[in-house]
Amino acid sequence: AQSVAQPEDQVNVAEGNPLTVKCTYSVSGNPYLFWYVQYPNRGLQFLLKYITGDNLVKGSYGFEAEFNKSQTSFHLKKPSALVSDSALYFCAVRDQSGGSYIPTFGRGTSLIVHP
Amino acid sequence: DAGITQSPRHKVTETGTPVTLRCHQTENHRYMYWYRQDPGHGLRLIHYSYGVKDTDKGEVSDGYSVSRSKTEDFLLTLESATSSQTSVYFCAISGPNTGELFFGEGSRLTVL
Numbered sequence: 001a002q003s004v005a006q007p008e009d010q011v012n013v014a015e016g017n018p019l020t021v022k023c024t025y026s027v028s029g030n031p032y033l034f035w036y037v038q039y040p041n042r043g044l045q046f047l048l049k050y051i052t053g054d055n056l057v058k059g060s061y062g063f064e065a066e067f068n069k070s071q072t073s074f075h076l077k078k079p080s081a082l083v084s085d086s087a088l089y090f091c092a093v094r095d096q097s098g099g100s101y102i103p104t105f106g107r108g109t110s111l112i113v114h115p
Numbered sequence: 116d117a118g119i120t121q122s123p124r125h126k127v128t129e130t131g132t133p134v135t136l137r138c139h140q141t142e143n144h145r146y147m148y149w150y151r152q153d154p155g156h157g158l159r160l161i162h163y164s165y166g167v168k169d170t171d172k173g174e175v176s177d178g179y180s181v182s183r184s185k186t187e188d189f190l191l192t193l194e195s196a197t198s199s200q201t202s203v204y205f206c207a208i209s210g211p212n213t214g215e216l217f218f219g220e221g222s223r224l225t226v227l
Contacts, residue, residue, distance in 0.1 A: 034215055044158075
């Protein structure tokens with residue numbers, strides 16, 4: 001079975017400060033990990049993914065995520081937050097060895113960047 | 116942006132009426148999905164398809180049916196809409212191999 005947890009419903013950060021949105025996962029084998037962003041009244045947009053290789057993955061809009069196998073985490077980060085980063089963020093996981101291509105999504109974390 | 120179009124984008128209907136939502140893709144991807152998004156529940160998978168006429172249930176499939184007669188179209192039908200089906204519905208398609216999803220803009224359904 002595969003699962004993903006986003007422990008924070010909401011993250012508040014001041015513009016210009018670094019931001020972190022947390023995600024932990026559970027899979028039987030090795031994970032594919034994904035981050036998506038949803039702006040108000042829009043569909044989800046793919047941000048970045050981890051497949052294998054470098055633990056630090058770079059994605060769209062200056063976001064990056066760090067894969068930590070020992071802590072089963074895949075936290076989303078950005079060095080300097082923008083007000084326009086305010087949105088809903090979803091982490092997702094898919095087990096590479098499970099035979100299923102259906103990802104499991106977290107419940108989402110609302111990121112609010114204050115001017 | 117991936118070529119995914121959902122229709123209608125907004126619909127208001129009454130309890131007991133049938134409703135069909137359409138998802139159309141121009142990417143020729145094999146896998147297509149229907150999700151619903153509700154406050155406090157995140158995204159929940161309703162049904163998915165892994166090819167023409169090949170579909171399967173997700174975690175919240177009761178009250179919904181789907182059909183895929185062509186690669187590009189995936190229809191979601193509520194046979195008899197209920198107020199609990201008021202939601203925002205998203206269609207998605209899978210990219211190749213690693214399976215990142217690309218989403219449509221959503222269909223907001225209100226059942227009165």
